[in-house]
Amino acid sequence: MSRQRKTVVSVVGARPQFIKLAPLAPVLDQRFRHRIIHSGQHYDYELSQAFFGQLRIPAPDIKLKVGSGSHGRQTGQILERSETALIKMKPDMVLVYGDTNTTLAAALAAAKLHLPVGHVEAGLRSFRVDMPEEINRTLTDHLSALLFYPTAAARDNLRREGITRGLTASGDLMYELLASVRPSLPEYAAVLNHFGLEKEKYILVTMHRVENADDPDRLRLFIDIARSIKEPILFLAHPRTIGNLRRHKLLGKLRAVPNLILGRPQPYFETLALAGHARAIMTDSGGLQKEACFLGRPCLTLRPETEWVETVTSGANTLVDLSPAKIHRALRRPPQRRARLSAAVGGRLPSRLITAAIERYLRR
Template sequence: MKILTVVGARPQFIKAAAVSNVIRKQHEEILIHTGQHYDENMSKVFFDELKIPKPDYNLEVGSGNHGHQTGTMLIKLEEIYLKEKPDLVLVYGDTNSTLAGALCASKLLIPVAHVEAGLRSFNMTMPEEQNRILTDHISKFLFVPTTSAIENLKNEGITKGVHNVGDVMFDAVLHFKGLAEDKSNIINELKVNKNEYILTTIHRAENTNDINRLKNIIEALNESGKTVILPMHPRTKKYISDYGLKFNENVKVIEPVGYLEMINLEMNSQKIVTDSGGVQKEAFFLKKPCVTMRDETEWVETVQNGWNKVVGTDKNKILDSIVNFEPKEQQKDIFGDGKAGHKILEIIGK
């Protein structure tokens, strides 16, 4: 079988690391990088350190408005699909790359497999929510990571082709955790002590593009009295500069880091404060309390289990949670057994 995989953003590189090497043991895979994330630290470093096969095609789409970016991907993907004639197109998550990869395949009557299907924030103002809903409704194989994702699809009338395989990012964390400990020296380089700092990421447009939301986040971090490590996303850096916002000395701003360094930072943190869906999950996998700076989360199980607190961008709620939030329950088995990649291979190979 010839499988064509479309990736374009950091979380998708990590998911592909857990699946591509499994697929290639039995099938031919063509890997397309759309270039949605094109910064060296947001893209190439992940392929290098995770030993993801080198992309067969790089569309080099880059940044841009949603319509322009998605439309450019569609045009370029169609040429490749017609040339390669894949038996199946595999897409991950909820980015514009996901939607373009799935929509192009659907138009050409090529079956689509969606990894991380069924997630819902129930906030249709989010581009990610639009992307994931549209992708789910044109997919033949829907590989869901949790039981709530099955219910979400059922409520939309989707019951065929739904498979709960667990979370491929759990596969990746289990596989790379030891390597992250051995290969990354970032804790010593930053001169911070284990379990004595807060790890923070900020990148969602709903937070970066709104001066009031971003100002609240930065003020909460500044006033927390905690040592904060913040790998700075390029978009966040731009808006902080545009708005004239400043960090106090307790916030250590660093360049974006590779996956192994990020896992190391997560493993050794006291707590994680983020607006990233992927980092919320990694916090749970690594048994770290998580404070989510969004108005909702797709990962409702982490909240229900008491390990994730959704606080929006209310300064006082962020500040209180940084200082006081601690899980009160034992973690439940939410995300499978770490063998999602093998289960996906078994299902698509039938």
């Protein structure tokens, strides 16, 4: 009689997590009973269902349907509901991804049930304890039995915090996915026509971080900066950012910026097509910083720091915060384009490295 396969549960809930899950899920399916819990942290079609459809991610086995809310409310609800789901599913390991409220809540639920946690994208640090993402990823690392770190800097961060066991150099799942789909991106270039854009003649902007999107003074500053830029700007605005602009009576002022095109978040392939043809990208998203680097597009990060320090040291990314002087200087002399990268570590793809490390752990 064949030995029953171990059960591994992935808990996801936000756009960046779906992207990380996409290349890993089919490999996990080959070796384990792989199940998916969707917290519902992102629930808009463009930020959730579109990714499952485009990236052919298996439908979630359980949907927690948490939705939006304050950090405490959202984290608490995911903790409570994921605990119930994990008790029912009885997994041998729980995988969490990145640094969202879903990440921390699911890791905490698993740890309290004495289930081993694997953290994909462990060890990243921005060294800003006032950032919700920094709190989430740091605490998750200290709850995890397996830590899949993407960079040498992430490994060093873990070691400095006394975490030396369960470490695996995994590489970057986001780049594995991008590298695999890159040949098909020209098929999605028509999205430029939808927004009336020409290749290399616009700036792509996203901005959703709490420190930017929840602060009316910074929203006003962003509008002033957009007005000062003379070339077309495509601003793909997160629903929460739009809600805050409306609440502070700033949405009309943003829409009045003559060179700005206001759009909704786009599915994965369309976002990559827009990023790949932009003259430059302005963002506070960690994922888009990396994608800009992978695509060879100059990136201006609308934060004073980044957890992806390699994008800065390589010259592909400039930290500009919301400084008009730094932004205009970077747009006049955009950062150099980064050399071609490889998704593999030692000749093996991240999805294979992560799966192999889980197998070794569960055989113990």
